[in-house]
Amino acid sequence: xxxxxxxxxxxxxxxxxxxxxxxxTDIESLVFPIRDQAATCAVHRGAFRTLLGAExxxxxxxxxxxxxxxxxxxxxxxxxxxxxxxxxxxxxxxxRDIARILLESNQIKRGEQR
Numbered sequence: 001x002x003x004x005x006x007x008x009x010x011x012x013x014x015x016x017x018x019x020x021x022x023x024x025t026d027i028e029s030l031v032f033p034i035r036d037q038a039a040t041c042a043v044h045r046g047a048f049r050t051l052l053g054a055e056x057x058x059x060x061x062x063x064x065x066x067x068x069x070x071x072x073x074x075x076x077x078x079x080x081x082x083x084x085x086x087x088x089x090x091x092x093x094x095x096r097d098i099a100r101i102l103l104e105s106n107q108i109k110r111g112e113q114r
Contacts, residue, residue, distance in 0.1 A: 021065050023058040029092075030061045032069075034076055037085070041076045042092045050095035071101040 021032035029042040043065070048056040052064060065072055075097040085091055 021062065021069070023062060025058070030058075030065055032065070032072065034073075034080070034091075037076075037080060038088045039085075040090045041072075042090070043072070043098070044092065047093065047095040047098065051098060068098075068102065071098060071105060075101045 019033060021030055023029075024031050024042075027042065028045040030048070031040050031042045033039075034041050043061075045056060045061065048061045048064060052060060056064075072093065075093050076091065078101070079085065079091060079093065079097055
């Protein structure tokens with residue numbers, strides 16, 4: 001994990017790119033900054049429901065992000081490149097975006113162990 005995670009809600013929903021991941025109750029999503037893109041990436045509770053296989057709490061979503069932050073960031077980078085998302089444009093990740101990276105990472109790890 002590269003930073004701290006927090007659970008909070010700002011009244012205006014604004015996001016400071018110097019902050020780390022946090023939960024936004026107004027959109028039921030975890031959000032984290034993509035600093036080199038000057039954007040925010042959101043992952044809705046529904047994506048976490050698919051990834052976790054259960055109805056997630058905000059704390060469970062933040063914990064999952066903390067455990068797999070590199071995969072979330074890789075998925076965001078891949079989506080930005082694949083869709084040519086301009087700098088300053090916010091984006092969201094689906095469970096498929098994240099699962100794709102997690103599966104590739106798991107396959108690589110298993111291959112290295114053989």
